[in-house]
Amino acid sequence: MQVKRFFAADMRQAMKMVRDELGADAAILSNRRVAGGIELTAALDYQTPAPSLPNTALEAELRKTQVRIAEAHAQLSIRAPGLSDVQAKSSQLLGIEKPDTRQEPVLSEPKPSAVAVDPTAATKAVIAEERRALEAMRSELVGLRELIEVQLGSIAWGQMQSKRPDEANIWRRLQRMGLPADLSRNLMNRVADVSDSRQAWRMVLAYLAQALDTPQIDLLEQGGVVALVGPAGAGKTTTLAKMAASYVLKYGAQSLALVTMDSHRIGAQEQVKTLGHILDVPVAIVDPRQSLAHALEPFARKRMVLIDTAGLPANDPALRLQLEALANPKLNIRNYLVMAVTSQSQVLKSAYHSYKRCGLSGCMLTKLDEAGSLGEALGLAIGHHIPVAYLSDGPRIPDDLQIARSHQLVSRAVNRQSPDEPCEEIMADMFAELYQRPAQRAG
Template identity: 65%
Template structure:
């Protein structure tokens, strides 16, 4: 039996190292947190007791071991007894109770209720916190390891028992769709035997999930604000909207308001646009509220507001969103999302800007995107109507009203040419067990 240790920054990387060096038949016989990451102990040709072959015997054994460790950890944490912690991995060699406290007092006086006058109390509290953090870290590692094993097992079962579904899983992964959305789509076509028909149905259901605005925002009129992170294309999109309106209705009933006093050149860019289109451009000055600035412009049929892309922890962002959420303005706020952004960036943008109340979203930079699966999944998952899509720098040509079937067709055309590896598919399946959702 060959036994070897592997060190990596996280559990997923460590599992990949094990599979690359020892193969898929390697057994994980130990894991623990170490400085700078995790340590896995793996063995090849690991002898298991002879028993009737069952497809999930190893999985059930791993589940029982994990449940036993979690139960033991919770029991020790609740008792808060003095002495050496039995499971060093879970508690990182830290005592849950200050060593100065006599053993006879442990059961009678819980650490959490220690009198403020006692000197050991802060030490006990700090030790208890560290032990709790260590336990949480170890449990997270165990959960991540279990999820990887469950994902690998589930993917193997799908390939063996439902090869047609496995083929559809691969195609959806190449489109960049997250695991949870892919699962929901495939559940709807599980009864379809024909492979081509099932694929067409999957795309049809995907298109049905994409919502669009019932009426074009410019046609509806009113105050329209574009919000979103820096670099998403807010100012360029606003310029396209303004030019689109002026070409159709003229420049008499439209105005532009800028709330971006942070980015160098932002005001000059909009002023230049205003001169070209013969549209008034107003800047929100420091110390003046948005309500006061916009009041003289309320007679205009359309007022477009350009906002600053600020970090999520910037206090100015909170004030900006509160202004846009004011009922006195009654603005319709559209989240501008770049199709080139990573999935985590898109999710952070949604959760950061939803506080102002979102009427929908605008998808930009489709011409630069490598895939559309992530951005479509966010719009579907949070039921954000897509108001416009942009696919180039030309003003106002490169902005269109969205059509769901065209977005899906474009997503299919952008799917990766590289067939996903077994590790990638196993990781996709592990996302179903980790509780991650699209958005």
């Protein structure tokens, strides 16, 4: 029998390591959480040990222990008033007798005890021990749940391949597009009764386009105060330059103003100043000690004001102050999250949760010309009901900025799908996610 221990960041990676190292016939002996991830012990050619003969001596000791526990519970039930359950338990463990209230008070001076025991310290020790035991139990349950989810995902994917190969093929295509598991499931549920695989695929894409929310009116035509928010490197300043140039070409420079709140990135303010000089529009720089409302006062009569913001880490206190200023209802600012589709799914999710506090009116997708897939960004926009306003697919100003249209965006996502078929482990992991997330409607 071959026994080996594996360390990984999570249960899925650990199971993949077991499959790669020992094969699909390996048996999982134990799993537990350790610092930095999961420790998993697996064996190949594992034989279940035969049940051993009963140990009479051990059984007798267990019965004695049960009697003692019952006696302790009986004593606890009649303990003195004011003594808590944990205090009574700690007193028994330390050998402290429960005071008998029926005895007369002793008037003589008590003899000094050889060992002074602090009931409060004993109580804290018992509570700490119980918390450690509960935490260990919770960790084992979480590990066991993850293990079951991975196994269920593998079983479900294997059954689909053997019983419904056409449906499995559509699942693979959705995975190549980069769509998340819960969105893929919702789309597949819509076409569950369609027998023709080609018709089912066309309907899946139609439902995906229907789930995407795109504005009917161009953002530049609406006017108002618009702020671009998002992490560093998402393309906020470039997208603002494209919007400003498009606005000047359509409506002129007299009714446009630019504002920058980015005082953290080197050269950020100079970029906006240069843009304003080229377009001949006024530019206001918001000092960290200055309020945004004060900076916007001179532009009260402007038809449109575009605000460039700083891309700050989620734990930076300056980000909280910036979002609070943008969320001020008196300023009536519409905030748009700028997301680079080249970012990983976790990065996109983190950006959304960091910037949703200012109230998002929509999003803009950038770097479409560099993306390997669009499914991650589309899944986030659909899952959180974020309208997609603009698409940026190149460096040219203002040519590489288009108004988002749902069917065109889905067509781009299909054209950008990965050319390689996903491996069996990836598909099994995708199905395992379905056991972790609640079902959500696609549109």
